[in-house]
Amino acid sequence: MPKTGDERKMTALLRQVCDTVRDAGAIIRSAERYRGDGMQKGGDRNYVTEYDVRVQNHLHGTLTEICPEAAFCGEENGEQGMGETAWIVDPIDGTSNFIHGTGMSAVSVALAHPERNETLLAVVYNPYTDELFTAERGSGAFLNGEQIAVSRHDYAHALIGFGTTPYDRTRSEATFALLAAAYRESLDIRRSGSAALDLVYLAAGRLDGFFEMTLQPWDYAAGELLVTEAGGRITRFNGELPDLKRPSSILAGNAPVYEALFQMAAPYAKTVW
16 A cells, blocks of 8 residues: 555655664764763663763754654653653663673664654664664564564563663562562573663564563653564553653563563552553
């Protein structure tokens, strides 16, 4: 079926976003081996480097030019400008990984309608592997232009990704209790340190499930659309959709893995957002 004018416009917009995200990735790679410790911000063990700021400034400038009517909400400026349409951006998801030189960090960009709680466009880029994950609402999910889909593994054969919510260690006991339950029934578990990458790896079938007690919108806005467009499920622990205007718990997987994780997470659904 031929694309509508709006769909063609969105495709052209996606191409522009991909170009600016690749340029942002080049800024990250220019650090080679980052040797600083970063500056602590916000809460315990929450760091920002000069490269986070440089990448966000680049994205703010170029994305605002690409779509001037959209507000800009970046991790390094908090929830400023959450208008009817907004760019929701994490300049370096996995800053601790960046500081330690693991090569597991990503630029995450989403264009969304926060009031409708809808993500329209998503780009997640790992500059170290040159892997560009893209999605437009209703058009599928792609890795470097090739369509991707979630796995068909059942829970017994599943790799489960997880996050530890390191900036809020009041969640530690519950996180590791849930992790123990998830591990007992699965093939194995994985912890990458980048929720954006965990979600796109789920979309690509490299992981089969994922959970974290609390994430910010810039951590999951792009990944949510990619998982959904790849045929997966992603919600909060209580089964409702993640909220693009505030922190949310995240539970995701292919259909059977999601259902298993949803049952395991039920005891914690009332204690997390």
